[in-house]
Amino acid sequence: MKIILSINAGSSSVKISAYSAERNANPRQIAEAQVSGLTAPPAKLKYSRYDKTIVKDGQVSQNIQGQDGAFSFLLETLINDAELREITSKKDLSIACHRIVHGGDYTESRTITQDTYHHLEELSDLAPLHNGAALGIVESCMKQLPEATNIACFDSQFHTTIPPHICTYPIDQEIAEKNRLRKYGFHGLSYAFITRSVAEFLNKDVSKLNMIALHLGSGASACAIKAGKSWDTSMGLTPLAGLPGATRSGSVDPSLVFHYASDVGKLSPASTEHLHISRAEEILNKQSGWKALTGTTDFGIIAGSDEPKHKLAFDIFVDRVSGFVGSYYVSLEGKVDALVFAGGIGEKSARFRDEVVRRTGCLGFSVDQRRNSAEPAGVVEEISSEQARHRVLVCQTDEQLEMAKAATDKDELWK
Ligand SMILES: Nc1ncnc2c1ncn2[C@@H]1O[C@H](COP(=O)(O)OP(=O)(O)O)[C@@H](O)[C@H]1O
Numbered sequence: 001m002k003i004i005l006s007i008n009a010g011s012s013s014v015k016i017s018a019y020s021a022e023r024n025a026n027p028r029q030i031a032e033a034q035v036s037g038l039t040a041p042p043a044k045l046k047y048s049r050y051d052k053t054i055v056k057d058g059q060v061s062q063n064i065q066g067q068d069g070a071f072s073f074l075l076e077t078l079i080n081d082a083e084l085r086e087i088t089s090k091k092d093l094s095i096a097c098h099r100i101v102h103g104g105d106y107t108e109s110r111t112i113t114q115d116t117y118h119h120l121e122e123l124s125d126l127a128p129l130h131n132g133a134a135l136g137i138v139e140s141c142m143k144q145l146p147e148a149t150n151i152a153c154f155d156s157q158f159h160t161t162i163p164p165h166i167c168t169y170p171i172d173q174e175i176a177e178k179n180r181l182r183k184y185g186f187h188g189l190s191y192a193f194i195t196r197s198v199a200e201f202l203n204k205d206v207s208k209l210n211m212i213a214l215h216l217g218s219g220a221s222a223c224a225i226k227a228g229k230s231w232d233t234s235m236g237l238t239p240l241a242g243l244p245g246a247t248r249s250g251s252v253d254p255s256l257v258f259h260y261a262s263d264v265g266k267l268s269p270a271s272t273e274h275l276h277i278s279r280a281e282e283i284l285n286k287q288s289g290w291k292a293l294t295g296t297t298d299f300g301i302i303a304g305s306d307e308p309k310h311k312l313a314f315d316i317f318v319d320r321v322s323g324f325v326g327s328y329y330v331s332l333e334g335k336v337d338a339l340v341f342a343g344g345i346g347e348k349s350a351r352f353r354d355e356v357v358r359r360t361g362c363l364g365f366s367v368d369q370r371r372n373s374a375e376p377a378g379v380v381e382e383i384s385s386e387q388a389r390h391r392v393l394v395c396q397t398d399e400q401l402e403m404a405k406a407a408t409d410k411d412e413l414w415k
Pocket residue numbers: 010011012013216217218219246297298299300301303343344345348349
């Protein structure tokens with residue numbers, strides 16, 4: 001038996017889950033802790049042990065600095081909990097799995113060596129809200145957890161099946177090749193979890209499953225899944241493309257950048273020795289989206305308010321999400337087993353789901369109001385009505401479990 005720690009550094013949160021695990025068996029979760037609201041302080045703590053909620057909406061009194069600060073705080077929470085018998089010191093942790101958003105051309109998870117680490121550092125500019133922060137946590141683990149093997153699990157790896165006519169940008173192909181400019185796509189750990197869970201729920205072979213999945217959190221994306229594999233997704237070279245998010249604009253006319261301000265080509269003050277980010281990237285990644293439109297990054301507040309600026313943000317999101325549902329419906333030739341909502345907003349906002357399903361109702365989606373507003377009991381719940389032509393589902397996605405599963409299947413970790 002080994003203890004696996006899965007670490008998921010999102011743009012607004014850090015979630016860690018601990019599992020007791022055996023080779024090739026389902027990992028058993030023993031604790032889960034998360035700090036959320038990193039972009040809307042004060043940060044909040046949630047902690048559960050052996051499926052029992054210990055802290056639900058805890059205000060974090062200490063000043064947490066970024067994702068690495070949140071990680072250290074969460075690690076202490078686990079270690080200082082005397083009732084969590086399996087973890088009494090840092091030495092008990094033998095495997096640390098890290099969600100790395102941009103994995104470039106890597107098609108599967110891998111042990112982090114010096115070489116992998118440097119390669120991932122080079123990719124940091126392409127995921128400016130994520131890779132740098134995740135690598136900071138990897139470095140912490142290398143220092144703090146001497147017994148642990150660090151594994152990188154890539155958000156982009158699920159999308160390596162996207163065909164060339166979808167992942168190629170229509171630009172000079174020599175330059176595209178040289179600079180590796182193409183659609184990569186992200187949220188892949190979540191989409192892998194959703195694909196497996198929905199196949200189980202529908203009792204269908206993964207290789208026969210077609211669906212439109214929506215991962216709507218601080219960062220939001222849509223994915224067309226054909227025969228169990230990624231066929232198209234809305235994020236691109238970086239997680240900026242596609243849908244808007246908490247602080248991201250999503251797709252805009254690329255020329256907008258040159259009309260926004262005069263200094264957008266310069267390096268932003270947020271740049272470091274390791275991370276180069278231009279003013280334009282900083283503006284579109286960190287100063288746009290819900291924050292720019294409403295002042296809050298909490299979509300719960302936006303969805304629960306009638307104030308004009310909140311209503312505008314809500315309507316924009318419904319419009320953009322519905323647009324991808326329509327586009328992927330055509331791309332999948334109407335052969336859609338389910339439309340699936342996941343991520344913080346997708347899982348928690350019944351009003352948002354209702355509105356998107358209404359807007360795409362002409363395609364045969366329809367929601368049952370009672371089912372849509374019920375508390376979810378299982379990992380996947382159906383919310384479609386009797387007359388729906390395609391199922392509508394909600395999936396409580398779990399990127400940490402997806403990573404832990406990958407680790408239990410890696411022979412080299414169990415010798
Ligand atoms: N009840 C709610 N209604 C709508 N949105 C919510 C609700 N609760 C949380 N959210 C939103 O979910 C998002 C966080 O989703 P999550 O997937 O956990 O984030 P991350 O991208 O950091 O992993 C935040 O934007 C938050 O506002």
